[in-house]
Amino acid sequence: xATAPDSAAAPAPANGHAPLLDVRGLKMYxxxxxxxxxxxxxxxxxAVDDITFHINRGETLGLVGESGCxxxxxxxxxxxxxxxxxxxxxxxxxxxxxxxxGELRRTRRKMQMIFQDPYASLNPRMTVxxxxxxxxxxxxxxxxKAKQERVTELLRLVNLNPYFANxxxxxxxxxxxxxxxxxxxxxxxxxxxxxxxxxxxxxxxIQAQIINLLEELQADLGLTYLFIxxxxxxxxxxxxxxxxxxxxxxxxxxxxxxxxxxxLHPYTxxxxxxxxxxxxxxxxxxxxxxxxxxxASPVNPPVACRFHPRCPFAQDLCHExxxxxxxxxxxxxxACHFWKEIEERAGPIGAPDAxx
Amino acid sequence: xxxxxxxxxxxxxxxxxxxxxxxxxxxxLRTEFRTQDGVVHAVxxxxxxxxxGEALGIVGESGCxxxxxxxxxxxLIPTPPGHIxxxxxxxxxxxxxxxxxxxxxxxRGNDIAMIFQDPMTSLNPVLTIGRQIGEALELHKGLDRKAARQRAxxxxxxxxxxxxxxxxxxxxxxxxxxxxxxxMIAMAxxxxxxxxxxxxxxxxxxxxxxxxxxxxxxxxxxxxxMAVILITHDLGVVAGVCDRIAVMYAGYIVEEAPAEELxxxxxxxxxxxLLRSVPRMxxxxxxxxxxxxxxxxxxINLPAGCPFAPRCSYAVDRSETENPKLEPVGPNHRVACWxxxxxEGGDGHRA
Numbered sequence: 031x032a033t034a035p036d037s038a039a040a041p042a043p044a045n046g047h048a049p050l051l052d053v054r055g056l057k058m059y060x061x062x063x064x065x066x067x068x069x070x071x072x073x074x075x076x077a078v079d080d081i082t083f084h085i086n087r088g089e090t091l092g093l094v095g096e097s098g099c100x101x102x103x104x105x106x107x108x109x110x111x112x113x114x115x116x117x118x119x120x121x122x123x124x125x126x127x128x129x130x131x132g133e134l135r136r137t138r139r140k141m142q143m144i145f146q147d148p149y150a151s152l153n154p155r156m157t158v159x160x161x162x163x164x165x166x167x168x169x170x171x172x173x174x175k176a177k178q179e180r181v182t183e184l185l186r187l188v189n190l191n192p193y194f195a196n197x198x199x200x201x202x203x204x205x206x207x208x209x210x211x212x213x214x215x216x217x218x219x220x221x222x223x224x225x226x227x228x229x230x231x232x233x234x235x236i237q238a239q240i241i242n243l244l245e246e247l248q249a250d251l252g253l254t255y256l257f258i259x260x261x262x263x264x265x266x267x268x269x270x271x272x273x274x275x276x277x278x279x280x281x282x283x284x285x286x287x288x289x290x291x292x293x294l295h296p297y298t299x300x301x302x303x304x305x306x307x308x309x310x311x312x313x314x315x316x317x318x319x320x321x322x323x324x325x326a327s328p329v330n331p332p333v334a335c336r337f338h339p340r341c342p343f344a345q346d347l348c349h350e351x352x353x354x355x356x357x358x359x360x361x362x363x364x365a366c367h368f369w370k371e372i373e374e375r376a377g378p379i380g381a382p383d384a385x386x
Numbered sequence: 387x388x389x390x391x392x393x394x395x396x397x398x399x400x401x402x403x404x405x406x407x408x409x410x411x412x413x414x415l416r417t418e419f420r421t422q423d424g425v426v427h428a429v430x431x432x433x434x435x436x437x438x439g440e441a442l443g444i445v446g447e448s449g450c451x452x453x454x455x456x457x458x459x460x461x462l463i464p465t466p467p468g469h470i471x472x473x474x475x476x477x478x479x480x481x482x483x484x485x486x487x488x489x490x491x492x493x494r495g496n497d498i499a500m501i502f503q504d505p506m507t508s509l510n511p512v513l514t515i516g517r518q519i520g521e522a523l524e525l526h527k528g529l530d531r532k533a534a535r536q537r538a539x540x541x542x543x544x545x546x547x548x549x550x551x552x553x554x555x556x557x558x559x560x561x562x563x564x565x566x567x568x569x570m571i572a573m574a575x576x577x578x579x580x581x582x583x584x585x586x587x588x589x590x591x592x593x594x595x596x597x598x599x600x601x602x603x604x605x606x607x608x609x610x611x612m613a614v615i616l617i618t619h620d621l622g623v624v625a626g627v628c629d630r631i632a633v634m635y636a637g638y639i640v641e642e643a644p645a646e647e648l649x650x651x652x653x654x655x656x657x658x659x660l661l662r663s664v665p666r667m668x669x670x671x672x673x674x675x676x677x678x679x680x681x682x683x684x685x686i687n688l689p690a691g692c693p694f695a696p697r698c699s700y701a702v703d704r705s706e707t708e709n710p711k712l713e714p715v716g717p718n719h720r721v722a723c724w725x726x727x728x729x730e731g732g733d734g735h736r737a
Contacts, residue, residue, distance in 0.1 A: 096592035096593065096594065096595075097592055203681050205681070233447040233448055233619070233682075234447060234619055234620075234621075234660055234663060234664060235447060235659060235660060235663055235677065235678035235682075236677070236681075237663065237664075237677075238662075238663035238664070238675040238676065238677035238678070239677040239679070241665075241675055241677075242674065242675055242677060245674075260592065260593065262593070262667065263664065263665045263666060263667045264665055266665065266667060266671060267665035267671065267675070286671060287671060290667065290671075300594060301593060301594060302667070303597075304593045304594045304596065304597035305593055305622065305667050306596075306597075306600075306620065306622030306623050306625060306626050307622055307625065307626075307666060307667055307668050308621035308622045308625050308649065308661060308664060308666065309625055309649045309650075309666075309668070310625045310626070310645040310646045310649055311646060311649070311650065312625075312668050313622075313625045313626040318597060318601075320594075320597050320598055320601055321594045321597075321598075322598075324562045324564060324565070324595065325592070325594075
């Protein structure tokens with residue numbers, strides 16, 4: 031298995047400051063086994079296959095892609111909920127893939143997760159107060175009266191009535207439960223929060239409440255987010271930079287404005303054009319790139335460029351040589367052999383007024 | 387694709403005469419669920435009509451009654467606990483709610499077909515795709531097995547399944563999510579229905595696949611002259627597909643207008659709120675979202691007045707006590723609100 035690529039060829043922080051999180055050559059493979067008693071490994075699911083990125087302090091990095099592209103696995107592998115197959119995950123310079131046991135538990139104070147399903151991620155038999163207090167107990171941060179006060183403070187922080195501490199999760203709506211999940215994540219004063227589709231289970235009118243809360247908390251507490259989602263308009267709204275994943279690889283990585291205004295990778299272009307805009311006047315004028323076929327399988331991904339079977343611009347080179355993720359403009363990384371030709375030939379698309 | 391199955395049907399001559407009359411008319415439809423905790427008022431007297439070949443969007447959040455209202459007009463509400471408490475559904479001059487069970491069964495699939503959100507649980511895992519499509523054709527069209535299979539292949543080609551001839555003998559698990567939804571659509575259009583009801587057809591799908599399926603629904607609507615009712619929570623989806631849109635809240639239609647007008651000139655505070663609370667790809671970044679505060683009402687204890695009043699910044703005293711009716715505010719534009727949001731400075735969602 032390849033080791034982490036040298037930092038010169040990877041999207042490294044532009045300024046001199048060390049990033050909060052530095053992910054290098056991360057690979058997460060899951061074995062496929064056959065047999066009932068004697069399990070033979072017959073292949074690998076290459077869920078995440080050699081990805082490199084960093085997140086600066088106080089920044090929000092969006093991670094987008096379709097289901098099965100490996101975005102959630104990336105989040106879990108960073109937290110060491112799965113132990114990565116290869117690569118390094120540096121949090122404040124410490125490689126998490128090399129620590130374990132109590133040491134790993136201590137580093138978890140610095141990073142927390144908010145889950146997608148607010149119905150499944152809260153224990154129905156625990157009161158809201160004890161759910162939020164649990165991380166405080168595990169990390170020995172507060173006891174007795176101090177613990178109760180901290181719970182009250184956390185509930186206020188997420189705009190819930192502190193009186194709710196004695197109630198059970200089933201008494202709350204989806205949006206309120208997500209607030210409880212956020213309070214639990216904030217209990218240990220983490221620096222990095224991995225938000226795994228935090229609003230996709232919520233109704234439209236409630237989604238905006240949670241997005242605004244996440245933004246307020248970031249401003250007040252200086253949090254750093256990895257925001258994993260499939261909804262491109264939400265990701266654009268909340269993220270400073272965005273990475274686009276396709277079948278285990280990052281295919282494009284740049285700041286939010288460039289990604290949405292000048293997408294370079296043909297997959298990003300198709301993805302952006304597929305997002306419906308809530309305005310019939312705009313919808314009628316937009317040019318839509320409809321991709322044929324389904325995303326490739328991470329069990330048996332296409333050789334070389336993984337997007338080539340669906341790519342309208344694919345040429346011979348695309349199924350011979352894998353395109354590296356290269357910095358083609360300052361801060362704009364793309365993994366495509368022909369991004370320049372595609373941009374010249376097809377013109378800009380993500381632009382608001384893309385007209386046929 | 388052969389044309390011989392798409393010959394005009396006898397009743398088409400009759401419908402041409404009644405062209406001015408809507409194809410489907412829903413009047414004051416009410417559906418309740420009698421539960422242990424009390425009566426859940428899921429649909430509270432909604433009225434709308436659907437013209438031949440028109441695409442109507444029904445938009446709302448979970449629990450607003452959009453799916454229940456569609457299931458009610460197909461008479462697919464589980465009874466008990468469900469109960470159709472009133473109203474009528476006129477389709478080609480007949481009230482569907484008064485039909486006998488064997489009569490409504492002939493309408494379902496044949497005249498009005500439906501596709502659902504989850505294409506996996508809607509397909510039978512132990513029957514081949516060809517058998518499942520053929521079943522409806524044998525039942526409604528009286529085709530024999532061989533002809534039904536041939537027709538199934540044509541339908542699969544029509545909905546864009548590659549190498550349909552070999553895939554017709556595959557089982558549902560051998561298809562991806564998007565392909566399964568195509569199979570569901572093939573099944574739904576197999577008897578050339580006049581109305582296709584699509585209940586969140588793309589919610590379980592990825593965005594690039596969603597674009598494929600919406601494109602397919604639009605194409606079939608035009609090619610086959612079907613009317614479509616598209617039920618969704620996603621304002622973006624209806625914007626691209628529908629001619630007219632009804633917005634539902636707590637079992638009521640609160641606003642109904644042609645698609646362009648609804649987005650350019652929303653007149654109900656809830657519609658306005660929905661449009662303001664979603665980030666848009668075609669607008670500059672960095673603007674703060676304006677959420678709708680609070681939660682939807684409990685459908686067991688609906689407030690006496692306007693159901694949206696507790697969350698509404700435009701609410702007046704009358705909103706607390708009296709529920710406004712859906713009244714016209716312009717040609718083809720109806721709103722249920724005591725307040726004129728335009729006069730109050732709510733000049734569209736671009737404000």
